Amino acid sequence: MSLRALLASLFLLGCAMVPREASAAIACFLVGTRPALTFGTVVGSPTPQVDVATRATVGCLSDEGVVNAKVCLKLSAGSPDTSLLPTRRMANGAARLNFQVTRDTARAQVFGEGGGAAPMEGIVRANTPWFFGWFYGELAFDFYGRVPAGQLAVPRGAYASDMTLTVTGGVTSNASCNALNNVQDSEPVQATATVAASCTIAANPLNFGTVNVLTANVNAATSLGLNCTTGAPWTIRMNGGTVTGNVAGRRMGAGGAGPGVINYELRHTSPTGPLWGDGTAGTTVLTGTGTGSSQTIGVFGRVPGGQPAPPVGTYSDTVTVSVEF
Numbered sequence: 001m002s003l004r005a006l007l008a009s010l011f012l013l014g015c016a017m018v019p020r021e022a023s024a025a026i027a028c029f030l031v032g033t034r035p036a037l038t039f040g041t042v043v044g045s046p047t048p049q050v051d052v053a054t055r056a057t058v059g060c061l062s063d064e065g066v067v068n069a070k071v072c073l074k075l076s077a078g079s080p081d082t083s084l085l086p087t088r089r090m091a092n093g094a095a096r097l098n099f100q101v102t103r104d105t106a107r108a109q110v111f112g113e114g115g116g117a118a119p120m121e122g123i124v125r126a127n128t129p130w131f132f133g134w135f136y137g138e139l140a141f142d143f144y145g146r147v148p149a150g151q152l153a154v155p156r157g158a159y160a161s162d163m164t165l166t167v168t169g170g171v172t173s174n175a176s177c178n179a180l181n182n183v184q185d186s187e188p189v190q191a192t193a194t195v196a197a198s199c200t201i202a203a204n205p206l207n208f209g210t211v212n213v214l215t216a217n218v219n220a221a222t223s224l225g226l227n228c229t230t231g232a233p234w235t236i237r238m239n240g241g242t243v244t245g246n247v248a249g250r251r252m253g254a255g256g257a258g259p260g261v262i263n264y265e266l267r268h269t270s271p272t273g274p275l276w277g278d279g280t281a282g283t284t285v286l287t288g289t290g291t292g293s294s295q296t297i298g299v300f301g302r303v304p305g306g307q308p309a310p311p312v313g314t315y316s317d318t319v320t321v322s323v324e325f
Contacts, residue, residue, distance in 0.1 A: 026069050028060040028124065028170040029185040031138065035165065037101065037145035039193035044156060044229040045200070045292055047097070049149035050193070051107070058167055059138045062126040066135055069126060072169040072177035073141050074119040075101060075111045075189065078161035085116055087148075090159035090191055095230075097159045097193055099147045107146045113166070114178040121169070121177045145191060153292030154195050155231040161191045197232035199290065199325040201225065206266075206301045214262070214307040219271055224297040228290025228325055235324040236286045236297065237278045238266060241317040247277030252315035261310045264303045266319070271300040290325070 035054040042050055060069040077084035080091050089096040103109045103120050110117040126137040166186040173180065202225040208218050228234050240247040243260040251260030267273045268286045276299070277283025286297065 026060060026062045026064065026067060026126070026170050027184060028058055028069055028071050028167055030056060030165070030167060030187055031059040032057040034187055035143075035189050037099075037189065037191040039099070039145065039147050039191070041194045041196050042097070042147055043198040044154040044195040045152070045198045045227050045232075045290065047147060047149055047151040047154060047195075050147040052145045053105075053142060054145070054189075055140050055142050056165055056189075057138055057140045058122075058124060059136060060124040060126045060170065061130060062135050063133060065133075066125070066127040068172050069124045069137075070121065070169045070171060070173045070175075070180070071124050071139060071167060072119050072121045072180050074113040074166045074168065074177070075143070076113060076164040076166075078163040078191065081161065084112055085110065088161060088191070090161040090193055092155065092157040092159045092195070095155045095157065095159070097147065097154055097195060098151055099145060099161070099191055099193070101163075101191070102144050102146070105144060107144055111143050119177045147193060153230045155292075156195045156197045156229050159193045159195060163189045163191065165189045195229065197229045197290070197325050199226065199228040199232065199234055199323045201227075201236070201321060201323045203299075203321045206299060208264070208301065208303055211303075213309050214303060214305060216305040218303040218305075220301045221271070222299045222301070224299060224321060226295045226297055226323065227293065228295070228323075230290055230292035232290040232325050234288055234290060236268075237322050237324070238276050239278060239320045239322075241319045243317045246281070247283045248275070248281035250317060250319075252317045254311070254313045254315055256316040256318060260315075260317070261308075262303060262315050263307060264301060264317070267300045267302065268298070269300075270298075271302065273300065 081089040087098040124139045126135040130136045167184045169180045206222040243253040252262040253260035266276045268276045274284040
C-alpha cells in the first residue's frame with residue numbers, strides 16, 4: 001500500500017475511535033504503484049504502432065460493515081496539449097506525437113472524464129476486516145495506450161503528456177459516473193515516448209545505354225529514394241564498387257568483373273558537381289536533413305570521352321550506397 005493510502009488508513013482509524021453513532025465513512029483512494037504509459041523508443045519515419053498497458057488499483061475503507069462502493073476512475077486529456085478527441089498528443093516543444101488511452105484492449109473506447117470519452121467504473125467490495133470494525137477492499141483497473149502507426153514528419157526527441165487520474169464515487173449509488181464528482185483521490189499519470197532518428201534508402205539503376213565509341217562524354221542520371229526522421233541529419237556515402245573498389249577510379253567491367261576497361265564517374269548535386277564517394281581520395285559525401293517524408297536525391301553519372309573503344313559486351317559495376325544518421 002502506498003504512503004498516501006497508509007495515512008488515509010490511519011486517519012480513518014482515528015475516526016473509528018469515535019462511537020459508531022457519531023461517525024460513518026467510506027473512503028476510496030489509489031494504492032500501489034503509480035500508473036504510467038511508457039512507450040519507450042519510437043522510430044519516427046514513419047512511426048510504427050506501439051501498444052502499452054498500465055494498471056491503477058483503488059482501495060476502499062468502510063466503517064459501515066461490509067459494503068459495495070461504486071468507484072469512478074477518470075483520466076484528464078493531458079498537458080501541455082489538451083487535445084482528447086480524436087487523439088491525445090504528447091509534446092516535444094512545438095512538435096507533437098499522437099497517442100490515445102482507452103478502456104479496452106481493442107483500443108476502441110477512449111478513456112476520459114465523461115461525455116465523449118467515458119470514465120472507468122467498478123464496484124469495490126469492502127469485506128476484509130481491517131481494524132476496529134473497519135472493512136477494506138481493492139479493485140484493479142487496466143487501461144491501454146497506443147501510438148498509432150504512420151505518423152510522418154515527427155521530429156526526433158523526448159515527448160510527454162501529463163494527465164491526472166481521479167477517483168470519484170465511493171458510495172453505493174446508481175448515479176452515472178458523469179454525475180459523481182466528489183473527488184476522493186488523484187495522482188498524475190505521464191505518457192512518454194522518445195522518437196529516434198531513422199532513415200531508409202533505396203537506389204535505382206544508372207544506365208548509360210548502348211554506345212559504339214567513347215570519344216565524347218556519355219552522361220546519365222538516376223535517383224535515390226531517402227526517407228529520414230524530421231530534423232535528423234544524414235550523410236550519404238558510396239563505396240568504390242565491386243570492379244576496382246576505388247572511389248576515385250571507378251571502372252565498369254565485362255559482366256561486372258575486373259579489371260574493368262570503362263572509366264566512369266559518379267557526382268551529386270549536378271552533372272558537373274562534386275565527385276561522389278566516401279570522402280576519401282578527393283571525393284565528397286552528400287549531407288542533408290530529414291523531412292519525415294520521401295526525398296529524391298539525384299545521382300549523375302559520366303563516362304569521360306577519349307577512352308579506347310572496349311570489346312563488344314555488357315559492362316557494369318555494383319556500388320553500395322549507405323546512409324548515416
